[in-house]
Amino acid sequence: MAWTALVVEDSPTMRQLIVFALARIKGLSVIEADDGVDALKKLAGTKVDILITDINMPIMDGLKLTKRVRSDEALKRIPIVIITTEGADEDRQRALALGANAYITKPIQAPQVLSKVKELLKIA
Amino acid sequence: MSDRPIDRALQEFLPEAQEIIETFNRLLLKLDEDRVAGRAAPGMINEAFRSVHTLKALAGSVGLARMAHLSHRIEDLLDKCRLDKVELTAEVIDLLFEAGELFQRIAADIGQGASSDGGSADASGDLLARLEGALARADSGHRDEPAWGSYVFDASLLSVLTEYEEHRLRENVRAGRGLYRVHAAFDLATIDVGLEALKERLKPLGEVITYLPSSESGDPQQIELDLIVGAPGPESEIQAALAGLGVVLRAVPRAGRSTGPQRAPAPTPPRGIQAAPERPPPVATPATPALTPIAVAVLPDIEVVEERVTSIKSASQTVRVDIRKLDHLMNLVGELSLARTGIQGVLDELKVDRERAGLARTLHHEARVLGRKLDEMQAAIIEVRMVPLGQVFDKLSRVVRKISREAGKDIRFVISGAETELDKLLVEELSDPLMHMIRNCIDHGIEPPEVRAQAGKPVAGTVAIAASQRGNHVVIEVEDDGVGLDEAKLVRSAVERGYLDEGAAGELSRREIYNLIFLPGVSTKVAATELSGRGVGMDVVKTNLSRLSGIIDVESEPGLGTRLTLTLPITLAIIQALVIRAAGRTYAVPLNSVLESLLIQSGDVRTIERREVVDLRGQTLPIVRVEDAFRLRREGARPKKSFVVVVGLAQHRVGLVIDELIGQQDIVIKSLGKSLDGIPGIAGATELGGQQTVLVLDVATLVEETLGVGAGEAAS
Incomplete structure (x- = not known):
């Protein structure tokens, strides 16, 4: 199987950490976006199997992105993993209410990223 | 090893963290300005919140526990500010500024190889305690969210x-x-x-x-x-x-x-x-x-400028590069320039051979194209190294804010030319000297408010910093509208320190008197009455600047203010040099310290107090013969005519006496290696092409040795 993950995060370092963690999943290729608007651009051009997004980003944040993806016929089945931080409970609740499937917390831990992504992509 | 995600992340971490910290500090300044002016800027508080939020995650990811914890609490504080649960008072801003400085210090430690943020444990512990206090006070003063009013929201x-x-x-x-x-x-x-x-x-x-x-x-x-x-x-x-x-x-x-x-x-x-x-x-x-x-x-x-195909490209069009990689590129270009000089040599031989005249013409043409492209490449690499001085000026604004509070003086800090660009390394090295200069302006230049009011000046003192590019140099002026330099105190201080005797003091021009400020220990302070140990002497500033091939000048007008003018080369990576010959040997003199060259006859040289001098437009110019400086033995007699290359270091001028001016050339200075490093008067070596290696003169040391400045020998 081959999958594509879209990682949406405005900090290049954090993005790189996630991308590196995901590199351990065979057959998964990764594309990256800086914020929600950039993510929508990428989503229009590529078939994405899983979306991993930060909440707090300039212009379009993770909540709006989740909402937009969930209300789009072509995209609404894409599993969404929200990246949150300790303390941002309110925004995490909102993201889950909007239809995000799971969340991971910063600092990014590779095993946590891997287990959520594998679970959602149904990889053993 | 470097393929481990965490190592890669650490490499990425520092530049990103520094960028975020700079943004954070810049936002704080703006926030403080707006707060004082009574303008609320909710978006800016949110931006500051977002930057420290990212910093927290970054620090956590690379195991900087203290930085992560501190940024976490700062984030909490800013969260409360953006939600209007805490008012953004001067005290809150001060805490944020302190945090910004601490972040910067931790990042600097990491940049210098520290593997943890433990070095700032005390400072961060202290700041955290005060932060907790502020946060606790905030929790008691919670106010209700306003209702929706008549708006009808989906x-x-x-x-x-x-x-x-x-x-x-x-x-x-x-x-x-x-x-x-x-x-x-x-x-x-x-x-x-x-x-x-x-x-x-x-x-x-x-x-x-x-x-x-x-x-x-x-x-x-x-x-x-x-x-x-x-x-x-x-x-x-x-x-x-x-x-x-x-x-x-x-x-x-x-x-x-x-x-x-x-x-x-x-x-x-x-x-x-x-x-x-x-x-x-x-x-x-x-x-x-x-x-x-x-x-x-x-x-x-x-x-529509781009095709759809581009949609999987990253939106960011920039890369971060380690400055050492640019140094390496610069060295390569330097070596290519040498190879080009070598080709020129071959070409010169070919030209003599009539049978190969056609080939020589073609080669000549190709060599010229190569030369032009190399020049372009050099310029392009230099351009990559350039960063706007605004980066330092922003830091200075914070310093001004802090010092003016400490000194109880109201200061208007005026910045212009922040867009002027300079080599990244120079910009870094400039922060400290500029900071000291500005500290001196505020501490010693600007009068206390009541004195200013009496003198009919605006109560707020002005400190202005202005940068501009002039050719291959950048000029930075730091100016205050304070009391001006006190000539009498300067002279007295210099006499007390033994740099001058009373008689010599009377003969000094105003400009020479002002320049006394650059001697170690000389000051306008009356030692007993003023705080010591806080400011750094102007001699240190001068020394730091001369390491950057910078020249400093001072002008002052009693009662009106003082202006310090710095002149710096825009880059140190490749320098232009004047190639000279003295006593049968070839040397290179960095052109950025050369002011002019003159032709003199042996009779032009006079001796004053056992020191050789020549007259330069009515001024006395001390000279040093290169062969004497390096104790070279000259074959045969001195030529009747010699050249004098006038070099300047900070405010000093010295003439180097040489036999011959050969020409200008771009050079890359290379270290002589451990065994020869640190020879006084020699900055390094360079290759001139055709396997010829020559020494590059260290103008700073030569000037100091000649004049005895810096070593305390100038006393007559």
Whole structure:
């Protein structure tokens, strides 16, 4: 199987950490976006199997992105993993209410990223 | 090893963290300015919050526990500020500034190889304790979120707002601002430009609270957004500002007519945006009645510049590069230049051979093309190293703020030429000298407020820093409108330190007196009455600047102020050198310290106090013979005519006596290696092509040795 993950995060370092963690999943290729608007651009051009997004980003944040993806016929089945931080409970609740499937917390831990992504992509 | 994600992350961490810390500090300055001016800037608090939020995650990811914890609490504090649970007072800003400085210190430690942030344990512990205090006080003073007033919001709209956005929405309602939806459709390829244009138009009118995506059009090539805007002015004003953009403006519907702040309990939001039974009378915008179906239009004046294929490219067009890699590139270019010189040599031989004249012409042409391209390449690499001086100026603003508070003086800090660019390394090295200069301006230049008032000056003192580029140099002027340098005190101080005797002091020109300030220990301070140990002497500033091939000059006007002028080369990587010969040997002299060259006859040289001098336009110029400086033995007699290369180091001038001027050349200075490093008067070696290696003179040391400055031998 081959999958594509879209990682949406405005900090290049954090993005790189996630991308590196995901590199351990065979057959998964990764594309990256800086914020929600950039993510929508990428989503229009590529078939994405899983979306991993930060909440707090300039212009379009993770909540709006989740909402937009969930209300789009072509995209609404894409599993969404929200990246949150300790303390941002309110925004995490909102993201889950909007239809995000799971969340991971910063600092990014590779095993946590891997287990959520594998679970959602149904990889053993 | 370096393939381990964590190692890669550490490499990425530092530059990103530094960038964030700089942004954070810049935002604080702006916030403080706005706070003092009484302008609220909620968006800016949020930006500061976001930057420290990212820093927290970054620090946590690379195991910097203290930085992570500190940024976490700062984030909490800023979160409360942006949600108006804590007022942004001077004390809060001070805490934030302290945190910014601590972040910077930790980042600097890491940059210098520290593997943890343990070195700042005390400072961060102390700051954290005060932070906890501020946060605890904040928790007691919680205030209620304002209600929705008469606005009718769609439940699905509210659900996508972050906590902060919801708060801003409520605050806009509380302030009685009008709320609008601006609907715009953007083409995928140009949304960045289009959105920016739209934001710019809206910014002066009010606050863009959020950007909501909508999926109404279904065109996969477009992104549609609803911007929720809060604005104090009339709808017609917004309508006018958006004219021509092809966007649709609608007022958010309201249940009542009242436009004042509403404190009524929040009505249950009805489903969807519906016309409330009593809508306010239509405002003067017949073109867009509030409830027409949304017309979707692509922003018209934006050209489609990229094909769709580019959509998986990263939006960021920049890379971060370790400066050492640029140094390496620069060295390579330098070596290529040498190879080119070698080709020129071969060419010269070919030219003599008549049979190969055609070949020589072709080679000559090719060599010229190569030379031009190398010059371009060199210029391009230098350009990459350039960063705006604004980076340092921002830091200085913070310093000014701090020092002026400590000194109890009100200071207006005026910056100009922040866009002037200089080599990254030089910019870094400049921060400290500039900081000391500015500290001196505030501590010793600017008078206490009451003294200024008596003298009829504005109570707030002005310290101005101005940068400009002049050819291959950058000139930075630091100026204050303070009391000016006290000539009498300077002379007395220099005499006390043994640099001058009373008699010599009387003969000094004003300019020479001012320049005494650059001697170690000389000061205008009356030692017993003023704080010591806080400022750094101007001699240290001068020494640091001369390491950067910088020249400093001072001018002063009693009662009106003092101006320090720095002149620096824009880069140190490749330098232009003057190639000279003395006593049968060839040397290179960095051109940036050469002021001029003169031809002298042996009879022009006079001896004053056992020191050789020549007259230069009525001024006495001390000279040093290169062969004497290096104790070279000359074959045969000295030539009757010699050249004098006038070199300047900071405010000093010395003439180097040589036999022959050979020409100018770009050189890359190389270290002589451990065994020869540190020979006084030699900065390094360089290759001139044709396997010829020559020594590069260290002008700073030669000048110091000749004049005895810095070593305390100048006393007559």
